[in-house]
Amino acid sequence: MKALLVCFILMAGHISQATADYNRNQAVPVDKVLFGKVTSARQITETELTQDRNQGWKTFGGALIGGSIGNQFGSGSGRALSTILGAMLGSSIANDSHARVKHVTIQLVELMISIDNDGEYMVVQDFDPSMLFHTQDKIRMIYLSNGSVRIDKQL
Numbered sequence: 001m002k003a004l005l006v007c008f009i010l011m012a013g014h015i016s017q018a019t020a021d022y023n024r025n026q027a028v029p030v031d032k033v034l035f036g037k038v039t040s041a042r043q044i045t046e047t048e049l050t051q052d053r054n055q056g057w058k059t060f061g062g063a064l065i066g067g068s069i070g071n072q073f074g075s076g077s078g079r080a081l082s083t084i085l086g087a088m089l090g091s092s093i094a095n096d097s098h099a100r101v102k103h104v105t106i107q108l109v110e111l112m113i114s115i116d117n118d119g120e121y122m123v124v125q126d127f128d129p130s131m132l133f134h135t136q137d138k139i140r141m142i143y144l145s146n147g148s149v150r151i152d153k154q155l
Contacts, residue, residue, distance in 0.1 A: 029145040035154065036115035036141065041133040044124070046106045059095045066090015109133060111151055113141060123151050 070086020071079060107127035114120055121141065131153060133139070138154040 031143040031145050033143070034115045034118060034141040036113050036118075036121075036139060038111055038133050038135055038137045038139055039114050039120070040112040040135060041137075042110050043127060044108050044110050046108055047103055059091045062094025063087040063091035066093070111139075113139060113151065115141065123149060125149075125151060 064087075066089050067083050067087035069090070070082040070084070073079065073082040108124050109127045111123045111125070111133055112120060113123060123141070133151070133153070139151050140154050142150045142152065144150065
């Protein structure tokens with residue numbers, strides 16, 4: 001049982017932290033900039049199903065707790081059997097107690113843009129409440145070297 005606890009502690013040290021795809025204060029080279037105006041703007045939402053990344057650890061923790069409780073009963077082969085049953089019961093309870101999938105709603109803005117002498121473009125990007133777009137707003141379409149496009153108001 002001590003070896004299992006040491007293994008759990010060592011594995012917990014290797015849990016990776018979640019990182020964002022976008023860093024606010026990061027300088028990114030710009031490939032090109034086009035200027036135009038918004039011909040239509042609308043807010044849309046996208047619902048995404050997200051898996052609970054901690055579910056395996058919760059199940060493992062439940063098995064550890066159940067096994068250690070089961071180890072308190074019986075003697076000899078009866079103790080081994082109660083430890084195994086406790087681990088199975090603990091992992092089952094932990095696995096069933098938490099929802100594995102959750103819904104995440106993402107706010108987006110869909111922009112139809114007319115670029116001067118270059119045609120029409122449709123862009124969907126994250127909704128930013130500090131930058132609301134309206135029809136006829138002058139914008140700049142920024143192509144970043146990482147392959148993404150960002151629409152900002154022209155100042």
